[in-house]
Amino acid sequence: MADSTIDEAYERISRTGPERAGWLSNHAPMAAESLVRAGRADLVHRWLDGYADRMEERPRGIARIAVDQWRDPLGDPVRTGDWLRYFERELADEPWRDVLVRWWPRLLPGIAAGATHGVIRVGHAVRALLDAETPARVTELGQGLAYWAARWQPLAPAGAGPYGSDDPRAALDAVPRVPDQRYGIRHRLAQLADLPDWPASAAAVPRAEQTDPAVRLAAVVDAAVLRVGTHGHGDTIMLVHSATAPNAVLRTLPALPRRLWPASLAAGWAATAAVTAAYAPAVGRPAPVAGPGLDPDSVLSRAVATGDPHAIKFADTAVDTFRRGGDRAALATAAQVATDLADD
Template sequence: MTATILDGALDRLRESGPERVGWLSNHAPMAVEALARAGYGHRVHQWIDGYADRLEERPRGIARIAPDEWRDPLGDPVRTGDWLDLFEREVRAVPWREVLSRWWPRLLPGIAAGATHGVIRVGHAVRALREAETPARVTELGQGLAYWAARWQPLAPVGAGPYRSTDPRAALDAVPRVPDQRFGIRHRLAQLADLPQWPETAGAIPDAGPGTTAARLAAVVRAAAERHGSYGYGNPVMLVHAVTAPNAVKRVLPALPESMWPASLAAAWAAAAAVTAAYAPAEPRPLPQPRSDLTIAELADRAEAIGDPHAIKYADAVADVLAAMPDPALLAAAARSVDELAD
C-alpha cells in the first residue's frame, strides 16, 4: 500500500463526520483503506469524489468529556463532537497502542455500535497503523474510537455454557431468528432479549478444536463468510457485517495484550450471531458452482468496479479468509454476493 495515497485520503476525510442523515455510517475511511490495501490506490481519490455527497461536516462538541467522566456520555450520539475532541486529545498525548488498550475493554461490550461500524472502522485503522504509523492513521484511529463510543450499544445479555458445536458454521446455523424482521437493526437487536435461546447461543462460543484465540476467531469469520453465500440474499448489505465485524476484531488482536483476546473473541462471536439473528432468511439458497478460473484479485476487481463500500469491505474480508485457506466454493459464492451488493 502506498502510504502517501492512503494518508492523503484520510487527511481529506478528516473533517467529515462519522455519520450522515442522523444515523447512516460514513463508510469512506474504511473503504479507502480497503481499496488502497487491495492495490487500488490510484482509484482512491476518484472513489471519494463519487462518495462526496454522502459526507457531512464533523459535528461540533457541546462540553468537554473529562478522562474520568467517560461513562455517562458513553453511547450518547448527541455527544459525538465531544467524543471526537476527547480522542483527538488522547491520541496526541500517548502512543496509539496505549489508547487502544485503555479503551478496547471499555468499548467492546458495546460492539453493536453503529450497526457494528464502530468496531469495523477501528479494525481498518489498526490494520493501517500496524503497516505504518503516520499522523493521518493515528487520527483515523481516534475518530473510529470516538464513533464507537458515541454509538456504543450493548447486545442483549449472553450466557455461558457448553459449546453448541465444534463447528462455527453449524453454530451460526443454530442461531435463532428474531421474529419481526420488518424494520432497522435497532428494532431487530432489541428483540434478542426476548429470544429464549439467545443467551445460550451467544454465550457458547464455537470451538473449532485445539488452537489459539486468533485461530478460533478466524474460524468464526470463515463460517460467516461461507454462510453469506447461502443466506446473504435475505439482506446482502446488513449480513455483510456478520463477516466484517468479527474480522475487524481479528485485525485488532495483534495490537492488544493477550489478556484481552478471550473477551474479544466472545464479543466478535456475539456480534456475528446477532447480525445473523437479525437478518438471516429462514432458508438457504443453492450455492453457485465453484470456478477454477476465479481469483481473489478478480473478486477485488468486481468490488472496485461496483464501488459500493459494503462490496469493497466484504471482498476485503473474504480476501483475508481465502489468503489463509483457499476455497474455490467460497470464492464463487463471494463473487455472487459482491455482485448483489451493487447499488
C-alpha cells in the same frame, strides 16, 4: 504510493463526520483502506470524489468529556463531536497502542455500535497503523474510537456456560431469528433479549482444534463469509457485517495484549450471531460456485467495479478467508455479493 495515498485519504476524511443523514455510517475510511490493501491505491481519490455527497461535516461538540467522566456520555450520539475531541486529546498525549488497550475493553461490550461499523472502522485503522504509524492513521483511529463510543450499544447478554460448539457453521445454523423483521437493526437487536435461545447461541463461541482465540475467531469469520453465500439474499448489505465485524476484531488482536483476546473472541462471535439473528432468512439458497479463473484479484476487481463500499469491504474479508484455507467458495461468495449489490 499506497502509503501516501491512505494518509492523503484519511486527511480528506478527517474533516467529515462518522455519519450522515442522522445515523448512516460514513464508509469512506474503511473502503479507502480496503482499496489500498487490494492494490487499488490509484482508484482511492476517484472513489472518494464519487462518495463525497455522502459525507457530512464533522459535528461540533457540546461540552468537554472529562477523563474520569466518560461513562455517562458513552452511547450518546449527540456527543459525537465531544468524543472526537476526547480521542484527539487522548492520542496527542499517549501512544496509540496505550489508548487502544485502555479503551478496547470499555468499548467491546457495545460492539453493536453503529450496526457494528464502530468496531469495523477501528479494525481498518489498526491494520493501517500496524503497517506504518503516521499522524493521519492515528487521527483515523481516534475517529473510529469516537464513533464507537458515541454509538456504543450492548447486545443482550450471553449465557454463562462453557464454549458450546466445535463447528462455527453449525453454531450459525442454530442461531434463532428475531420474530419481527420489519424495521431497522436497533429494533431487531432489541428483540434478542426476548429470545429464549439467544443466551445459549451468544455463548456458543465456536471452537477450532487449537485453543488460540485468534484461530477460533478466524474460524468464525470464515464460517460467516460462507454463510453469506447461502443466506445473504435476506439482506446483503446488513449480512456482510456478520463477517466484516469479527474480521475487524481479528485484525485488531495483534495490537492487543493476549489477556484481551478471549473477550475479543466472545464479542466477535456475539456480533456475528446478532447480525445473523436479525437478518438471515429462514431458508437458504444453494451456495455460489467458483467458476474458472476466479481468483482474489478478479474478485476484488468485481467489488471495486460496483463502487459499493460493502462489496469492497466484504471482498477484502472474503480474500482473507481464501488465503487462510484456500476455500474458493469464499471467492464465489464475494463475487455473488458484488453482483447482488451491483443489481441494487
